[in-house]
Structure formats: structure tokens, C-alpha cells
Amino acid sequence: MSEEEMMEEGGGVVKKFLYLNRKAPIGTVYALESLEVVLIGAAFEQDVSMIFMDDGVYQIKKGQDTKGVEMKNFSATYRALEMYDVEKLYVSKESMDERGLTADDLVVDVEVLDAAQLADLMDDQDVILSF
């Protein structure tokens, strides 16, 4: 264990976990799987961040109504993440721009970062889980 690694209250190591989300929410199961892993991981009191980029930004688009396709609508669950102390949510500026989206279109408060800033953020992590 390096000296930089923090200890959690129970004495375990706290690592920086990043969940990288790049897929649209419904066409594939990646988004739901990612969300479930984030929620499970939250129980272990780690330092969690999430990035939404490419079609992943559509995961947190407001106004999703899945009644017509008879599928589970899990978009509201992103709003519950802060209750699990998952509060570091980032979106790619370039991904938002090329989709005509702004932060107002999203169900959660996010920090919009450009590619260079996202590269720094990813470089700062201990573990990156990609979905």
C-alpha cells in the first residue's frame, strides 16, 4: 500500500474508482449493468466518479418514458446516486455538443469537462471500469 492511499473508517483501503459510460441507455444492457455495479460498489465506501461520454450522455437525458417499449425505466435511479455518496458525475463537452445537448437536458447535476480535462481525470484513477 502506498502512503497516498487513504484509509476508510473500517480500516480498509479507499481507492479511486471511475465508471466510464459510453453506450446509449436502452439499445444495449451496458448502461443498466454499469448502474447496478456502481450501486453495489457504493456499499464499499470507495471514492467513486462517473463519466458519461459518446452515446453514454444519453443515459442521463431527461424525459425518458419507456412505457411504450415495455422496458424498465432506470433513468430516475441516477438521481438517487447522491444518496449513495456518488456525487462526482462528469460529462464530455464534445459529446454533448455533437448531440445538441446541454446540461439542462440532463436528469442530474454534472460537471462538463473537455477531452483534456477528462484525460487528466482518468489518469488520476486507481481503477477504471468501462461500460
Next chain:
Amino acid sequence: MLHTVNKSPFERNSVETCLEHSKNGSAILLIEDGVYAATAGTRFSDMVKAAMGSKTVYALKPDVDARGVQDKLMDGIQLVDYAGFVDLVEQHDRVQAWL
């Protein structure tokens, strides 16, 4: 000919290839993640808008609603429900699916 596209234009080139290889007068039906191509202000909006000059572009409303992009649709996109999907299939002699 009725063309269906079910992939996001950002994820695959299915929408672009479909638009490039469909004849004037064709019907293009965007379904599943293909409906993202029906939204305004994207990298692909101009391409789709240009196609609407000679082709009719439809989007499947349940798939639009599920993705929350009902407030982002481009002018000129024709929304259809599942019954409308069936009508389109019935009205055209053939269906070409772009996956």
C-alpha cells in the same frame, strides 16, 4: 422501398450508409437507437435534413419516448406508432433493414 435503421448514427454508420444508398421517394424508418438520428442540433442533423428533401423520414414514437428525445426532434420527422410501422411495411413492396 422501406428502409429501417436501428443503430445510433454516432455508434455505427448505418444511418449514413442507408441515406447514401436509398433512392429518392424511399421511406426511412428510424427505430431503436436509430431515433437519435431524428434529433436536432447533432453532427448528423444536416445530413438527415438534406435527405428529407427527397425521402420521407419516420421515427418510431415508443423508441423516441423511451430515449427522452421527444423534445429534440427535427422539423419534418414523421412519428409513427407500432400500428403505423405495420402500415409502412404494408404500403411498401419491400423492406431493407440496416443493422
